[in-house]
Amino acid sequence: MIPMIDIxxxxxxxxxxxxxxxxxxxxxxxxxHVAAGECVVLAGPSGAGKSSILKMIYGNYRCDGxxxxxxxxxxLVDLAKAEPRDILRVRRRTLGxxxxxxxxxxxxxxxxxxxxxxLADGVVRDEARDRASHLLARLNIPERLWALPxxxxxxxxxxxxxxxxxxxxxxxxxxxxxPTASLDSKNRAVVLDLIAAKKKDGVAMVAIVHDDEVRDAIxxxxxxxxxxxx
Amino acid sequence: xxxxxxxTDDAPLLVAENLGKRYGxxxxxxxxxxxxxxxxxxAIVGESGSGKSTLLQLLSAQLAPDDGRVAYRMRDxxxxxxxxxxxxxxxxxxxxxxxxxxQDAAQGLRMNVSAGANVGERLMAVxxxxxxxxxxxxxxxxxxxxxxxxRIDDAPKVYSGGMRQRLQIARNLVTQPRLVFMDEPTxxxxxxxQARLLDLMRNLVAELGLAAIxxxxxxxxxxxxxxxxxxxxxxxxxxxxxxDQVLDDPREPYTQLLVSSILPA
Numbered sequence: 001m002i003p004m005i006d007i008x009x010x011x012x013x014x015x016x017x018x019x020x021x022x023x024x025x026x027x028x029x030x031x032x033h034v035a036a037g038e039c040v041v042l043a044g045p046s047g048a049g050k051s052s053i054l055k056m057i058y059g060n061y062r063c064d065g066x067x068x069x070x071x072x073x074x075x076l077v078d079l080a081k082a083e084p085r086d087i088l089r090v091r092r093r094t095l096g097x098x099x100x101x102x103x104x105x106x107x108x109x110x111x112x113x114x115x116x117x118x119l120a121d122g123v124v125r126d127e128a129r130d131r132a133s134h135l136l137a138r139l140n141i142p143e144r145l146w147a148l149p150x151x152x153x154x155x156x157x158x159x160x161x162x163x164x165x166x167x168x169x170x171x172x173x174x175x176x177x178x179p180t181a182s183l184d185s186k187n188r189a190v191v192l193d194l195i196a197a198k199k200k201d202g203v204a205m206v207a208i209v210h211d212d213e214v215r216d217a218i219x220x221x222x223x224x225x226x227x228x229x230x
Numbered sequence: 231x232x233x234x235x236x237x238t239d240d241a242p243l244l245v246a247e248n249l250g251k252r253y254g255x256x257x258x259x260x261x262x263x264x265x266x267x268x269x270x271x272x273a274i275v276g277e278s279g280s281g282k283s284t285l286l287q288l289l290s291a292q293l294a295p296d297d298g299r300v301a302y303r304m305r306d307x308x309x310x311x312x313x314x315x316x317x318x319x320x321x322x323x324x325x326x327x328x329x330x331x332x333q334d335a336a337q338g339l340r341m342n343v344s345a346g347a348n349v350g351e352r353l354m355a356v357x358x359x360x361x362x363x364x365x366x367x368x369x370x371x372x373x374x375x376x377x378x379x380x381r382i383d384d385a386p387k388v389y390s391g392g393m394r395q396r397l398q399i400a401r402n403l404v405t406q407p408r409l410v411f412m413d414e415p416t417x418x419x420x421x422x423x424q425a426r427l428l429d430l431m432r433n434l435v436a437e438l439g440l441a442a443i444x445x446x447x448x449x450x451x452x453x454x455x456x457x458x459x460x461x462x463x464x465x466x467x468x469x470x471x472x473x474d475q476v477l478d479d480p481r482e483p484y485t486q487l488l489v490s491s492i493l494p495a
Contacts, residue, residue: 017487018490055478059475060479061475062471062475062479084472085458088472106425106428107425108429
């Protein structure tokens with residue numbers, strides 16, 4: 001079985017030049033793999049480096065050493081050494097990310113924020129909007145809000161728009177950063193269903209969740225991040 | 231590698247090699263090399279005096295480099311050194327395949343002729359001569375940049391700052407260029423006007439698959455518009471990478487200073 005994600009000895013240290021060059025080692029020796037259809041949950045207390053690892057896999061944080069192997073278009077790409085345009089290519093086709101917070105673009109309607117990844121996949125606009133509306137409805141966003149920019153929405157509504165955007169397209173790898181934080185039980189159940197559906201579709205997932213119930217429901221395996229303490 | 235036939239999609243559109251420019255003893259730009267691909271938006275960031283505007287002028291052949299060279303892949307697929315292009319060829323590039331959006335609209339527009347003529351002029355320069363078609367195309371572009379069509383006969387001198395910038399964009403994009411240079415396109419505009427302009431530019435660049443090189447001192451502009459960032463200081467590129475990577479995980483002291491200087495919204 002070919003792993004979709006294959007991380008070996010990845011490490012990260014921040015050097016804070018404005019604070020006299022203080023070195024903040026975050027993680028080292030990060031090694032784990034994730035198969036298709038598997039959800040791995042990163043476990044460990046706050047500050048252990050869970051979010052940093054997720055950002056390293058997304059190419060958002062640079063890696064100081066090791067390998068971030070992602071299965072993309074039939075080959076293993078090392079994101080730690082990939083050129084910017086290759087990272088963008090991997091994100092466009094293979095790698096999705098659901099962050100806790102929506103970075104809202106001014107003036108873009110919620111339905112279009114959600115539909116955008118589908119347009120990038122080449123889906124025609126009407127169909128993309130249809131599917132986006134369907135998902136917004138499923139996540140209990142009232143229809144009167146769909147045409148409005150999410151910057152005016154409540155925190156919980158913004159998060160659900162963000163979840164819809166992250167789940168709408170079929171990327172073979174999905175990173176989830178607290179996808180259910182601050183959701184009520186009804187919406188949490190919807191997200192659990194979405195995650196279960198992704199598993200069935202063979203999507204490889206790495207997640208950070210603090211809620212024990214959610215973790216038990218989605219985790220196929222835990223990776224203890226404290227073992228990567230630097 | 232210059233003058234070579236590169237027909238594949240994976241060939242760069244523009245190649246800068248070891249570019250340098252001195253003003254007397256001042257090195258305004260030193261040893262800059264990069265490649266830009268079709269559809270890619272590159273932001274050049276840095277403070278005043280960092281050399282970013284000089285670099286933009288070198289890249290767009292408005293200034294001749296003291297060292298190095300710039301090559302551009304013409305529509306026939308041939309990568310050609312800008313320095314060996316004749317003046318006529320360079321002017322044709324500027325009128326057709328390139329756009330240039332200035333910070334000061336007065337540099338990019340003719341302030342006393344109508345908006346329609348400002349847009350139509352670029353079409354006439356590439357051989358359009360049917361008045362009705364030119365006017366139709368001009369109005370459809372005004373609409374795309376959200377200028378009411380009943381303002382088509384007004385001159386930009388009576389337009390607001392935001393409208394002037396949007397008119398500049400229409401004038402530049404009407405000939406369907408493949409590469410657009412932008413020099414502080416949102417500089418000097420009110421914040422609300424900036425947001426509208428950025429959103430418009432972001433959509434147009436994505437829809438048309440444009441490549442763009444955007445000089446800005448505003449990291450928010452870089453984040454919203456660009457795929458890739460080059461940070462300049464003292465005429466040199468000190469850090470480069472994917473935009474979100476450079477802004478979320480800045481490595482160089484100067485970049486960390488720039489990023490930490492952003493006021494939270």
